[in-house]
Amino acid sequence: EVQLVESGGGLVQPGGSLRLSCVASGFTFRSYWMHWVRQAPGKGLVWVSCIKNDGTSTSYADSVKGRFTISRDNAKNTLYLQMNSLRVEDTAVYYCVLPWGNWGQGTPVTVSS
Amino acid sequence: EIVLTQSPGTLSLSPGERATLSCRASQSVSSNYLAWYQQKPGRAPRLLISGASSRATGTPDRFSGSGSGTDFTLTISRLEPEDFAVYYCQQYGSSPESFGQGTKLEIK
Numbered sequence: 706e707v708q709l710v711e712s713g714g715g716l717v718q719p720g721g722s723l724r725l726s727c728v729a730s731g732f733t734f735r736s737y738w739m740h741w742v743r744q745a746p747g748k749g750l751v752w753v754s755c756i757k758n759d760g761t762s763t764s765y766a767d768s769v770k771g772r773f774t775i776s777r778d779n780a781k782n783t784l785y786l787q788m789n790s791l792r793v794e795d796t797a798v799y800y801c802v803l804p805w806g807n808w809g810q811g812t813p814v815t816v817s818s
Numbered sequence: 819e820i821v822l823t824q825s826p827g828t829l830s831l832s833p834g835e836r837a838t839l840s841c842r843a844s845q846s847v848s849s850n851y852l853a854w855y856q857q858k859p860g861r862a863p864r865l866l867i868s869g870a871s872s873r874a875t876g877t878p879d880r881f882s883g884s885g886s887g888t889d890f891t892l893t894i895s896r897l898e899p900e901d902f903a904v905y906y907c908q909q910y911g912s913s914p915e916s917f918g919q920g921t922k923l924e925i926k
Contacts, residue, residue: 740915750855750863750906750917764913800862805853805910806874808862 707731707807714799714812721791721816727784727801727809735759735779740804741786743797744811753799754786769795791816820845820909824918830926837894839921841907846887848911854883854892855906857920863906867892899925 713725725741741753754765754775763775774787784801791814798811821844831837841852850870855863865874867883870890880895894901902925907918 749920750857750908752915752917755913755915766914805868805908806865808864811862 707803709801709803709807709809711799711801711809711812714814716815716817717791718818719791719793719816722787722789723791723814725786725788725799725801725812725814729782729784729801729803732803734777734782737803739777739784740802741775741784742800742802742808743795743814744800745794745797748797751797756784788814793817819914820847820912820916822907822909822916822918824905824907824921826921827919828922828924830924831897832926833897833899835897837892837897837901837923839892839894839905839923841885841890841892841918843888843890843909847890847909850886851909851911852883852885852890853908853910854881855908856901856903857906858903866905894923897923 708730711727717723737758740755743751743753756763756775760777772790776785793816796816798813800811801809823842825840852870854867856866857863866877866881871883882893884891902923904920904922906920
């Protein structure tokens, strides 16, 4: 059974940083592209970033480009999202996704002073 | 970037009725890489349909997807109480992948 377990969310001040993690199990992690998708409170789903199975290619939404960095450790079956220069508008639940049928439970990020 | 527009924003129906949800793309969706999701409060989205018309494992057959190019439809043939939720379409044929704004299906 595929499992994706996110962690690392929390409350941070504007301009601060957080690193999200997603531990994967139940499938061959190193074989798949992985994505992050977020959802602001009461709003819709927004794609954030993705990374190739071997980590050699990444892509970002314009809204996070230059501030967020996606990475992975295939030896640890773990996906990361390093979030710097956080803004109030980054407040959301962040989901780790094995495209597109498997989603984690999400980890909430709140950016507020 | 492909923009997806869902309509209606809210759909009020009764159990047993038929629901028709629309998703229109600003440009053609590559290889009909169009998915539909169901989301209930406090839960992660659940994939219902991929490839515009292929039901995901565990999706009841009252759910069907159709369409191609720029116009797609999710149909629920007879609504069950558990079907009342928010539905999103998504295109994953072009980067950046994009989602529609959602249709809320509520009990009338």
